[in-house]
Amino acid sequence: MKITPISGFPEFLPAQRIVEQHFLDVIRETFELHGFPSIETRAVEPVDRLLGKGGDADKEIYGVTRLADRSEQRHDSDAELGLHFDLTVPFARYVLEHAGHLTFPFRRHQIQKVWRGERPQEGRYREFTQADIDVVDVGELAPHFEAEMPLVIAEVFRKLPVGQMVIQVNNRKIPEGFYLGIGIDDVAGTLRVVDKLDKIGPAKVKDQLVEAGCTPEQADQCLALAAIRSEDLSFVEQVRALGVEHPTLDEGLEALAAVVRAGLDNAPGALVADLKIARGLDYYTGTVYETQLVGHESWGSFCSGGRYDSLASDGRTTYPGVGISIGVSRLLGLLIGKGLLTASRSTPACVLVAVNDEESRATSTQVATELRARGIPCEVAPKPAKFGKQIRYAERRGIPYVWFPGAAGDDAAAPGGDQVRDIRSGDQVDADATSWEPPEQDLRPQVIRVES
Amino acid sequence: MKITPISGFPEFLPAQRIVEQHFLDVIRETFELHGFPSIETRAVEPVDRLLGKGGDADKEIYGVTRLADRSEQRHDSDAELGLHFDLTVPFARYVLEHAGHLTFPFRRHQIQKVWRGERPQEGRYREFTQADIDVVDVGELAPHFEAEMPLVIAEVFRKLPVGQMVIQVNNRKIPEGFYLGIGIDDVAGTLRVVDKLDKIGPAKVKDQLVEAGCTPEQADQCLALAAIRSEDLSFVEQVRALGVEHPTLDEGLEALAAVVRAGLDNAPGALVADLKIARGLDYYTGTVYETQLVGHESWGSFCSGGRYDSLASDGRTTYPGVGISIGVSRLLGLLIGKGLLTASRSTPACVLVAVNDEESRATSTQVATELRARGIPCEVAPKPAKFGKQIRYAERRGIPYVWFPGAAGDDAAAPGGDQVRDIRSGDQVDADATSWEPPEQDLRPQVIRVES
Numbered sequence: 001m002k003i004t005p006i007s008g009f010p011e012f013l014p015a016q017r018i019v020e021q022h023f024l025d026v027i028r029e030t031f032e033l034h035g036f037p038s039i040e041t042r043a044v045e046p047v048d049r050l051l052g053k054g055g056d057a058d059k060e061i062y063g064v065t066r067l068a069d070r071s072e073q074r075h076d077s078d079a080e081l082g083l084h085f086d087l088t089v090p091f092a093r094y095v096l097e098h099a100g101h102l103t104f105p106f107r108r109h110q111i112q113k114v115w116r117g118e119r120p121q122e123g124r125y126r127e128f129t130q131a132d133i134d135v136v137d138v139g140e141l142a143p144h145f146e147a148e149m150p151l152v153i154a155e156v157f158r159k160l161p162v163g164q165m166v167i168q169v170n171n172r173k174i175p176e177g178f179y180l181g182i183g184i185d186d187v188a189g190t191l192r193v194v195d196k197l198d199k200i201g202p203a204k205v206k207d208q209l210v211e212a213g214c215t216p217e218q219a220d221q222c223l224a225l226a227a228i229r230s231e232d233l234s235f236v237e238q239v240r241a242l243g244v245e246h247p248t249l250d251e252g253l254e255a256l257a258a259v260v261r262a263g264l265d266n267a268p269g270a271l272v273a274d275l276k277i278a279r280g281l282d283y284y285t286g287t288v289y290e291t292q293l294v295g296h297e298s299w300g301s302f303c304s305g306g307r308y309d310s311l312a313s314d315g316r317t318t319y320p321g322v323g324i325s326i327g328v329s330r331l332l333g334l335l336i337g338k339g340l341l342t343a344s345r346s347t348p349a350c351v352l353v354a355v356n357d358e359e360s361r362a363t364s365t366q367v368a369t370e371l372r373a374r375g376i377p378c379e380v381a382p383k384p385a386k387f388g389k390q391i392r393y394a395e396r397r398g399i400p401y402v403w404f405p406g407a408a409g410d411d412a413a414a415p416g417g418d419q420v421r422d423i424r425s426g427d428q429v430d431a432d433a434t435s436w437e438p439p440e441q442d443l444r445p446q447v448i449r450v451e452s
Numbered sequence: 453m454k455i456t457p458i459s460g461f462p463e464f465l466p467a468q469r470i471v472e473q474h475f476l477d478v479i480r481e482t483f484e485l486h487g488f489p490s491i492e493t494r495a496v497e498p499v500d501r502l503l504g505k506g507g508d509a510d511k512e513i514y515g516v517t518r519l520a521d522r523s524e525q526r527h528d529s530d531a532e533l534g535l536h537f538d539l540t541v542p543f544a545r546y547v548l549e550h551a552g553h554l555t556f557p558f559r560r561h562q563i564q565k566v567w568r569g570e571r572p573q574e575g576r577y578r579e580f581t582q583a584d585i586d587v588v589d590v591g592e593l594a595p596h597f598e599a600e601m602p603l604v605i606a607e608v609f610r611k612l613p614v615g616q617m618v619i620q621v622n623n624r625k626i627p628e629g630f631y632l633g634i635g636i637d638d639v640a641g642t643l644r645v646v647d648k649l650d651k652i653g654p655a656k657v658k659d660q661l662v663e664a665g666c667t668p669e670q671a672d673q674c675l676a677l678a679a680i681r682s683e684d685l686s687f688v689e690q691v692r693a694l695g696v697e698h699p700t701l702d703e704g705l706e707a708l709a710a711v712v713r714a715g716l717d718n719a720p721g722a723l724v725a726d727l728k729i730a731r732g733l734d735y736y737t738g739t740v741y742e743t744q745l746v747g748h749e750s751w752g753s754f755c756s757g758g759r760y761d762s763l764a765s766d767g768r769t770t771y772p773g774v775g776i777s778i779g780v781s782r783l784l785g786l787l788i789g790k791g792l793l794t795a796s797r798s799t800p801a802c803v804l805v806a807v808n809d810e811e812s813r814a815t816s817t818q819v820a821t822e823l824r825a826r827g828i829p830c831e832v833a834p835k836p837a838k839f840g841k842q843i844r845y846a847e848r849r850g851i852p853y854v855w856f857p858g859a860a861g862d863d864a865a866a867p868g869g870d871q872v873r874d875i876r877s878g879d880q881v882d883a884d885a886t887s888w889e890p891p892e893q894d895l896r897p898q899v900i901r902v903e904s
Binding site: 003005006009010011012013014017018021032033034035036037038039040041042043044046047060061062063064065066067068069081082083093094096097098101102103105107108113115117127137142144145148151155261262265266314346347348349358361362365366369372375376377378379380382383393396397 | 455457458461462463464465466469470473484485486487488489490491492493494495496498499512513514515516517518519520521533534535545546548549550553554555557559560565567569579589594596597600603607713714717718766798799800801810813814817818821824827828829830831832834835845848849
């Protein structure tokens, strides 16, 4: 049977996976530091729920059917299952299903694979990992949660070796109030056009706005609003200077100022108020988030989200929420793909314990057991080959130390007691398996940022 | 849309998920200590590969098709994808696909979900997590790897709060050589019958063996072999005492003795040579492993595996391997389901930072930022409610500490500087967010074994 990769379903080699594990560990650890417990939802949901109210087939859902059932030509779509294409739809269902067992406001993080049957292209996959945080409450959600989300994300990106990531924030109420204030009624339609700014430029946005019924003056005002960007609170003044008045605009400015202020206090330099950020999705009603990797702006946003007044509803109770999602696979696919990140070795092992001869393997295993008992990852050499060959085995995997158990005889690597060699420097010293420690930075594989 | 659970696709609540995370962390950490790097394979494989050479439909595979393609009634089964039902088939494919980029002998661990469309029943799921380790080599695999596997597993179970788990080991060559030595030619058929011993008992096994063509004396000999069990090397003497001679039997005894000896040296009490262990699967050719949770023997094996001479083959090169797989979901489903394990809290947060009033939320957030900078997970109270209410918020989640930022006024919880209260004891002391540390055991949620 011929083996060919399946397009859109990438797999990492062990060293690349070490980079991914580092990212996932930092993300999880930071989410937990901020008090977000983990949940996982099942990979499948009923197809009806995935399609949503509108039956939107754009989502490119993968259906899942037992092969045994398929031959029976079943067509009861009620029972039909599909793979989830994001973590928000399953989370909303989880909240409704388990509401009686959860405490609200409910915070959670969720790091899982999702699947989309889209046409694969660079940085887009059919199977990929997302890392989400959300807070939901019953009936009403306090606005301070909208300021909390980007602090968590800023900390994640400060700890990851990705370079500078800027979190762009806006509040939907700002364009909404502004558009209403200048007499534009079709807020959603206007937002959709302005959202294309980065792709098609201001001239074409203006054309499309005018086509859609705006006056040229209104279109210019929309563009002036979208051009406002500030790392501090000065965006408020700049909006005021455009001379538009509307209570929804006031609300939006106040809310965004609170988000930016929390950023200045707790994560200086990480946030920027950027009033062109719209997020296409209709369900956002307050703060919206996108991100830019400085120097790689064309790669687009790796982390996006916002506030929705109705994350979930069972008809009686509505659950408003705010959330943000990191596109882990897309970020890693680009950073690893462009050769910007690598790992110092392809195995967790810090030490290779050499084997003098097959008869004394038990001695080498004993050394390994003692090192492991003190948290030092190691591996026993697969063969009692010549020592040069055992060292090359370690070298090929990037294992920094080779341990030579003491042995008698002129050809022993460590004729007296045990010795350990740093194979990078060639330094070899006497060592005791019950007390030797590698330098802290050698204990685990390091993720290395390659400067381009 | 009505929400109903999907049978066989269980989901954990946050506190249960903390127990699962603890298990997965210990498993991964131990695998890494033993030098097994992680890989993940895509969730889907071509259906042809999942079905294997025999086209065995028993595996209850879930097929995966884009909904958009389904309407086109495609029938090119070449392109058809299915969800993997174990981690061995995808690993074998991964080895073949990436062989040029791997270093052999290749060790890896893999912790992922798998899916089987079986009829759901207690402790059996349609979506579940497996944790596997395997070593594969090119052409030949050194036998010492068969002794290494159970040492890793013994360490995992020593560190997990599951009670005593015994690893039962056997070597396929022992029954094979023994059966040949007493004149039974149908080794596989005889093994299959003997494998039913625990289910149907020795009398029925004897009947079935005789039905299959054994003499009553041969059947008795098979049962005598299967009854042998020893924690030390005495099983060798016991087999010898049965007076059967065959070179394959000698090989098997020597190999199993090496496995048991490594266990005695490095994980005393964890292994038992148990000569009735056969593992139904035909591809095992050497050591086989099963496990028993002492006191819960009827739950069956939670961790099984063995050696296979041909894990993978591309026609020219054969890759022998040895591996073992922990059924994490099945183990947790039973332990959590029977109420034997729980977590000390439902959130990673160790501290709830109280909020005096909405205006001073920034002060509370600053405290949280300082605690987090020193690795202390915390959450800021969602509302500036009465302090009793804020304490109850922490209590309901099991958060052990509430932090009161200093505030002026008679009704302040901490009228001077900051104070922190252990809400279990009620002790409240002055504290500084830049230096206060919780006791080590409070920093992370604890997994608690409930004695029944």
